Amino acid sequence: MAYHLKHKPEKWISQARVLCIDHGTKTLGLAICNDEQTVVTPMETIHRKKWKDDSAALDAIMTENDVKAVVIGYPLNMDGSAGARCQSVRDYAILMEERWPNLSFLFWDERLSTQNVDKLLDKQRDKTREKRKVFKDALAAAVILEEALLWIRNNA
Numbered sequence: 001m002a003y004h005l006k007h008k009p010e011k012w013i014s015q016a017r018v019l020c021i022d023h024g025t026k027t028l029g030l031a032i033c034n035d036e037q038t039v040v041t042p043m044e045t046i047h048r049k050k051w052k053d054d055s056a057a058l059d060a061i062m063t064e065n066d067v068k069a070v071v072i073g074y075p076l077n078m079d080g081s082a083g084a085r086c087q088s089v090r091d092y093a094i095l096m097e098e099r100w101p102n103l104s105f106l107f108w109d110e111r112l113s114t115q116n117v118d119k120l121l122d123k124q125r126d127k128t129r130e131k132r133k134v135f136k137d138a139l140a141a142a143v144i145l146e147e148a149l150l151w152i153r154n155n156a
Helices: 051-065 084-099 113-122 129-155
Strands: 017-023 027-033 040-047 067-074 104-109
Touching: 017 051, 017 084, 017 129, 027 051, 027 129, 040 051, 040 129, 051 067, 051 084, 067 084, 067 129, 084 104, 104 129
Parallel strands: 017 067, 067 104
Antiparallel strands: 017 027, 027 040
């Protein structure tokens, strides 16, 4: 069962590659860190279709990168309460846990991650809106993973 990292820090796997997923209704933004968990790299954005297609794409990425844990952005409301989107993310996490039972799955609060990415991309005026949109979800996943890693470094 996936837990919020702040509630179960003992579930964290150190010295391993961690994949981060920014779960959206239409896309999955992906980012990954190195084994030492010091560098986070935005990867790609998967345009969601059916679970069969999503899981095949994720499986290829996880296998190729030897992923040991997955952080999933958890879209809490601004007041900290869990809304309908949180249930969708939990349901998706359950599917992932069933598909990859040997991986550790953790949630991380993603509030304001997309807005922070929007501000960053707005400063890059050399890219068109369409080009920025392609990177947005992967960059949001990178922000989520960086925040989780920072919390682990300071609290674990």
